[in-house]
Amino acid sequence: MxxxxxxxxxxxxxxxxxxxxxxxxxxxxxxxxxxxxxxxxxxxxxxxxxxxxxxxxxxxxxxxxxxxxxxxxxxxxxxxxxxxxxxxGLTQDWPVVIVGIGNLGAALANYGGFASRGFRVAALIDADPQMAGKPVAGIPVQHTDELEKIIQDDGVSIGVIATPAGAAQQVCDRLVAAGVTSILNFAPTVLNVPEGVDVRKVDLSIELQILAFHEQRKAGEEAAGDAGVVPPVAARKQQPAADQGPDGDVPAVMPA
Amino acid sequence: MxxxxxxxxxxxxxxxxxxxxxxxxxxxxxxxxxxxxxxxxxxxxxxxxxxxxxxxxxxxxxxxxxxxxxxxxxxxxxxxxxxxxxxxGLTQDWPVVIVGIGNLGAALANYGGFASRGFRVAALIDADPQMAGKPVAGIPVQHTDELEKIIQDDGVSIGVIATPAGAAQQVCDRLVAAGVTSILNFAPTVLNVPEGVDVRKVDLSIELQILAFHEQRKAGEEAAGDAGVVPPVAARKQQPAADQGPDGDVPAVMPA
DNA sequence: CCATCTTTGTGCACGCGTTCACAAAGACAT
DNA sequence: ATGTCTTTGTGAACGCGTGCACAAAGATGG
Incomplete structure (x- = not known):
């Protein structure tokens, strides 16, 4: 995964x-x-x-x-x-809050794949007062102080954390305390949550490291004199990848 | 010792x-x-x-x-x-190209977690001629025409695809033909690659859908009269989830 | 209605990953 | 050295996920 x-x-x-x-x-x-x-x-x-x-x-x-x-x-x-x-559960609308409107948070806010699947961005939240009111993807950013109010008013149960690692656990605690029961975590940290709260994590760096491992292995075998796993470019025949499952990787963004 | x-x-x-x-x-x-x-x-x-x-x-x-x-x-x-x-394989430097410099591509280019793990952004590539030369994260964006040259000159073996779904397979084919053997795919498409090429995918929408499934299940059980898995907010006590230790909070390893 | 053909739904076997539980290994004190 | 105490490393059991292979189900044609 x-x-x-x-x-x-x-x-x-x-x-x-x-x-x-x-x-x-x-x-x-x-x-x-x-x-x-x-x-x-x-x-x-x-x-x-x-x-x-x-x-x-x-x-x-x-x-x-x-x-x-x-x-x-x-x-x-x-x-x-x-x-x-x-x-x-996609026949109903799921309001989602995104916390941490940096580069990644903004990218998520602009991501079209959400709306088309029944997910609605209910609010964008950032700790920086400078960001407050500034529109991102057509939605004005709100300050962290508003977090609890937004979640309760809109009945938000899914939160996305796109903050720096240092702030993630704190944000997570506040989300959970306010009623959020599912969290998608982009911060490179292990989150502690009470039982009954689901956490899925997406760590970009981890995915690359897994690729690097396999890349090294390929290079190593090639150098070992054995006929490389990868034949010359021209000789390769197009063929579906063996497995792209989320497990991997069990995969997944974010998986994993 | x-x-x-x-x-x-x-x-x-x-x-x-x-x-x-x-x-x-x-x-x-x-x-x-x-x-x-x-x-x-x-x-x-x-x-x-x-x-x-x-x-x-x-x-x-x-x-x-x-x-x-x-x-x-x-x-x-x-x-x-x-x-x-x-x-x-992190003791060596891995040059990486990012293709598709939209919101997500830019976020990836700015992501600090790469450099600190031995990954070096060798080039940013976009199909839009308007983007060419424009600096993102301090690196000038180059046009897709340069793709093959960049990959061969820098010996790039890892590519990141952050294009729209429609362009992903085409970009993938060119990357592979030019010598890339590991791909991290953010586009919501199944990529076809020859044997020997590793693909890992990250799909933001999929992760949210999985969360929605569990969220719906929780709501369903709650409504079914059975004592809900998630007790009322005020009653929950902070408690490590499953097997996460009580310590948990590891201070920010990497800036994001 | 009967025969044939296509494609589903699944019983079963196998392999991988997880977890338990404990013997072996070493540190440390006396 | 000897004994005690801590923590690793791993054999073994278990459960889950995967894929094969085939019987059952239904469509279609004569």
Whole structure:
């Protein structure tokens, strides 16, 4: 993963395995693309290819949701989009606050992928008084003092932390105390949270370090005289990447 | 005692599990913080708490690297920092190119966590001719036309894609053709790459969707009359989540 | 209605990762 | 040296996730 998470041994969350949940957004993205092309149905094989996973895995994943396919035909795209959206809770609107409007925070505020998935940026918050009132992505930045009020007034349950590492735990505590129960953490720190609060972290530097490890390994084997794992550029044949799963990495931004 | 240790006999990186590799950067971060506080040694229990993992897991992870601890004492911080850095390939400099200098690309260019870990931004690349020459994070943006030349001249093997989804595969193909063998992908698309090329992806929207799933589940259980997983705000008591130690707060390793 | 063909849904086996629990190793005091 | 105490390193058990392979289900055509 990439991605990483920090919590309990999974209470039977509706019976859907964590690994499956992590892949549902992937399927949803692929299905949305098909939907926009007005494709009516899709087979597990096709959809799996589009999502970059194994078709057996995809079918097993869907089997946890129920029997939404038709044998001999495949899956109804629109219906499946709806079912996955519902399962992920995307049929409702999720107000989100972003704390720490530096370069990264601003980038997140401008990121289009949120709104299109049912996430609404309820507020941008920064500790710097200079930032207050300044509009970012069309939304005026508010000072940290307003944090509790905003969260309670808007019923925010998801917070994004994009502050420097030193401020992250403090911000986290305030978010949680105010009622936030899910946190996406971009600060390079381990967050302490009470039970019942979910934390997912995205550490850019960690992802690069994992790549560096493999890069070094490749270089080492190459230098070892053995025929390199990577054939000459011209000889390589295009081929889907083995695995891009969030686990990695278990992956994920942020994963991990 | 830091220095006098016997040399490891060829740590075959082949034997290090992927899950362990993904955690090494986490340990490294915690160790760096300890190092800056001039802490000479640390026990597996303490370090595990600081990194937010189980101590048994940490010991097993380290066992794949070799026997670097001293029973009854713990691990020598400096020595371990060095060993992990070496294992991850961070003792050498990794030139990195960032393609797509929008909000996110600019944020990445400004991210301090790269330089401090041995990653050097060799170039910023954007398809927009308007951007060419404009400095971002002190580095002038170059046009996509220069991509191949830059990669070959600087021997770049790691590329970061921060373009819109539509351009990602095309950029990826050019990166790979020019010699890049590791890619960190921020675009919400599945990338096709030849064998031997590593891809890690970070998708902000996916992480939020996973949080939304758990959030919905929490809300559902609460509404189902069952005693909610999350007690009322006022009643919650601060408590380390799962396996994160009580200490937890490791002061800012890196500025962000 | 029957045969055939496609594709789903899943039982099963396997491998990886996690965790427990403890023997071995070394520090330290006497 | 001897004993005690702390902490590592790891064997073994367990659980989860993955992928194979196939039977069941339904569509389609004659």
């Amino acid at each position: 990439a991605t990483g998470r920090a919590h309990r041994p999974a209470t039977r969350s509706r019976g859907i395995p964590e690994a499956t949940v992590a892949r549902l957004p992937l399927y949803l993205r692929a299905l949305t693309a098909l939907s926009e092309r007005s494709v009516p149905t899709v087979s597990s094989e096709e959809l799996a290819a589009a999502a970059g996973v194994n078709s057996a895995k995809l079918r097993k994943d869907f089997s946890y949701l129920g029997s939404y396919g038709t044998r001999g035909v495949g899956y109804d795209v629109e219906y499946l989009v709806y079912q996955i959206s519902r399962e992920l | 830091a220095t006098g240790r016997a040399h490891r006999p060829a740590t075959r990186s082949r034997g290090i599990p992927e899950a362990t590799v993904a955690r090494l950067p986490l340990y490294l971060r915690a160790l760096t913080a300890l190092s800056e506080r001039s802490v000479p040694t640390v026990s597996s229990e303490e370090l595990a708490a600081a990194a937010g993992v189980n101590s048994a897991k940490l010991r097993k992870d380290f066992s794949y690297l070799g026997s670097y601890g001293t029973r009854g004492v713990g691990y020598d911080v400096e020595y371990l920092v060095y060993q992990i850095s070496r294992e991850l």
